[in-house]
Amino acid sequence: MFSLLLVDSSLIKTLGLRLPGASRLDYHSPAMDLELSPLWVLALALLIDLVCGELPRRLHPVIAMGHVIDWARRVAPRTGRSAPFLWGALLVIGGTAVCAGIGGGMERVLHALPVPLAWLASALLLKTTFSLRELVHAGKSVQDRLESGNLPEARRMLGWHLVSRDTSRLDESQVAAAAIESLAENASDSFVAPLLYFAVGGLAGAFAYRFLNTCDAMLGYRDAEREWLGKPAARLDDLANIVPARATAVLLILAGICLRQNPLRALRTWFRDRSRTASPNAGHPMSAAAGVLGIELEKVGHYRLGEGLPHPQAADIGRMSRLLRVTAALTIGAIFFVLVATGSFDASPASSRSATAR
Secondary structure, eight states, rough: OOOOOOOOHHHHHHTOOOOOTOOOOOOOTTTTOOOGGGHHHHHHHHOOOOOOSOOOOGGGGHHHHHHHHHHHHSSSSSSSSSSHHHHHHHHHHHHHHHHHHHHHHHHHHHHSOOHHHHEEEEEEEEHHHSSSSHHHHHHHHHHHHHHTOHHHHHHHHHHTTOOSOOOOOHHHHHHHHHHHHHHHHHHHHIEEEEEEHHHHHHHHHHHHHHHHHHHHHHEEEEEEETTTTSSSHHHHHHTTTTTHHHHHHHHHHHHHTTTTTHHHHHHHHHHHTSSSSSSTTHHHHHHHHHHHOOOOEEEEETTEETTSOOOOOHHHHHHHHHHHHHHHHHHHHHHHHHHHHHHHOOHHHHHHHHHHHO
């Protein structure tokens, strides 16, 4: 939470404090523009996630998104290709636009609130679009069962929390590999991507991404029912994750350097194996994680990432969780850099004064 230690003049003004030698006209009123503080909203959202976890299901916007998508799936056309495809396109494009509109509308409403309350409300809304604590907890639940020798329960936890594949025949190493693969992929889908879209598009961007990604998670399968219905969501999700997936791979390798792992091995594995998965994006964070951790990740009959490296064990899930935490910290730092570079966040007193003058 290093970002919480950054103190700038806008925070001092929000708290009603004064800098030596400054006049009262230099300070914002409680209605200070929310755009000056996206990093504080982000930092507070991360703190809420780490301390409190997820909202109750009945209050969670992503659960509501899931209900809408499930209803649309149940009433979708089931014959031919064109009708399901068009229905799926209408769902994903219309739903994404609606969620973006809701996010943007909420931001406009929050402008009328006192700044501390606006930050808190914005942080709570942003937190619903990403997850770190629950992701780490899901990995630990699988690791604990493996370490206690309860393979059937480890398989059940894996299937319940992390993967959609059949887990009933996986051995201990394959269960560990599947858990690590899911943690690596979700480092992008469930953390880096929504925060990057928040950095460039505010709550509108974060909500839009979350609906699109949820659509793909629920409909992006090649079974008879969802092959054409889910294709628009799958293709749009591929486009939306081009940058986040590759950024996550870089962040994982940088996190590995912080944890004194071999960066050359990580880079070599990433460059060699990133295209071995069916998804154009999933292979990037997964192969980077395999290289950082020095393990082979295999989904039998589909891909082998880090081929020739040792097979993973239960303890490697814990190593992946530590890597995920460091990656999260680096993500916050990277977003801070993006916000400063684009002028969305400026910690200088001069910037705050000019904003007040306007």
